[in-house]
Amino acid sequence: MADLMIQFPKLPEWEQQARQPTLKQLEQYARATYTPIGYLFLLEPIVESVPIPDFRTFADRGVRRPSPNLLDTVYLCQQRQEWYREYAQEQGLQPADFVGSMRLDTPIEQAATRIRQWLGFDLAARRSCATWEDALRQFISQADSAGVMVMCSGVVGSNNRRSLDPSEFRGFALSDRLAPLVFINGSDTKSAQMFTLAHEIAHLWVGQTALSNADVSGDDTNELESWCNRVAAELLVPLDSLRGELHADEELGQRTKRLARTFKVSTLVVLRRLLDVGVIRREDFWPIYQAEVERLLALQGAGSGGNFYLSQAARVSKRFARALVESALEGRTLYRDAMRMVGVAKVETLHELGRSVGVLI
Numbered sequence: 001m002a003d004l005m006i007q008f009p010k011l012p013e014w015e016q017q018a019r020q021p022t023l024k025q026l027e028q029y030a031r032a033t034y035t036p037i038g039y040l041f042l043l044e045p046i047v048e049s050v051p052i053p054d055f056r057t058f059a060d061r062g063v064r065r066p067s068p069n070l071l072d073t074v075y076l077c078q079q080r081q082e083w084y085r086e087y088a089q090e091q092g093l094q095p096a097d098f099v100g101s102m103r104l105d106t107p108i109e110q111a112a113t114r115i116r117q118w119l120g121f122d123l124a125a126r127r128s129c130a131t132w133e134d135a136l137r138q139f140i141s142q143a144d145s146a147g148v149m150v151m152c153s154g155v156v157g158s159n160n161r162r163s164l165d166p167s168e169f170r171g172f173a174l175s176d177r178l179a180p181l182v183f184i185n186g187s188d189t190k191s192a193q194m195f196t197l198a199h200e201i202a203h204l205w206v207g208q209t210a211l212s213n214a215d216v217s218g219d220d221t222n223e224l225e226s227w228c229n230r231v232a233a234e235l236l237v238p239l240d241s242l243r244g245e246l247h248a249d250e251e252l253g254q255r256t257k258r259l260a261r262t263f264k265v266s267t268l269v270v271l272r273r274l275l276d277v278g279v280i281r282r283e284d285f286w287p288i289y290q291a292e293v294e295r296l297l298a299l300q301g302a303g304s305g306g307n308f309y310l311s312q313a314a315r316v317s318k319r320f321a322r323a324l325v326e327s328a329l330e331g332r333t334l335y336r337d338a339m340r341m342v343g344v345a346k347v348e349t350l351h352e353l354g355r356s357v358g359v360l361i
Contacts, residue, residue, distance in 0.1 A: 052210065074211070077151060096147040098146070120142050136197070148182055152186045195214055202235075214228070214232065216268055236263065271285070271289050
């Protein structure tokens with residue numbers, strides 16, 4: 001809102017109908033707010049809702065109206081999923097048997113073990129990673145190999161001027177046996193993204209499409225969200241393994257960091273599991289957790305941006321990028337449509353994306 005006030009200083013007068021904007025001003029306002037200009041001439045505002053089940057509402061607070069950035073991200077992922085579903089049907093790809101293979105009464109430990117075994121995401125594999133950021137990349141790669149399109153982006157499409165707000169949403173899952181998809185808000189901290197991915201994968205295993213506020217800090221009042229949170233925590237840090245790693249008389253900060261290195265997860269996940277195992281008292285947990293959130297936020301930098309093509313593949317998922325570039329090269333998908341779905345403007349850029357995911361040499 002503050003940015004809009006700077007760009008449109010007469011906005012309060014427009015809202016109070018003390019002054020009328022010009023057509024040019026209306027066009028500028030529509031572009032700035034990503035609103036169809038025709039909406040601005042309606043007598044009553046159109047209230048758009050998220051087109052998938054929304055589980056972000058908690059007992060003590062509501063969820064605000066979805067932003068254009070959130071809506072456009074969901075719509076874009078639905079378009080990609082629809083394309084990939086048709087591609088999978090044409091190619092005769094086998095459905096993903098794990099989608100919908102569990103129920104909410106599946107025991108937490110059993111659910112986490114089955115997911116871990118399916119993905120190959122065990123502790124031994126994670127120990128080989130140098131950092132838990134490497135473990136996150138491995139987690140995404142394993143999910144991709146298992147058949148899940150994992151899309152991680154902090155912006156709408158490829159528009160770096162439209163950042164996604166992690167306080168509005170952290171991720172969502174679009175359940176489909178031919179085209180299961182998980183989206184992770186890349187604007188969130190890296191530490192939160194690991195848990196979000198685990199949470200959304202749990203959604204796929206029960207066959208539930210959902211927009212979530214995956215939060216390791218506590219159990220949600222919604223049965224589905226609570227189950228997914230608990231499965232995600234057990235998937236990342238099994239309690240039996242955690243108990244075997246506890247050392248007596250170890251200072252909490254030192255213990256948290258050591259266990260984070262051992263399990264290759266964030267310190268936030270470790271704190272939650274220390275609560276679950278009884279090392280941290282419930283009344284002490286929230287201030288400790290919040291202090292760690294603030295510490296991680298202070299450490300989070302903008303970064304260098306990295307390789308464009310690797311970043312773009314992460315935004316659309318390597319599985320989707322490989323299929324799309326291959327289809328365009330074979331003439332089954334128009335280059336125009338392929339470039340639109342991955343957010344590039346040049347054929348050469350699409351080809352470079354293909355090289356980065358191994359489609360072109």
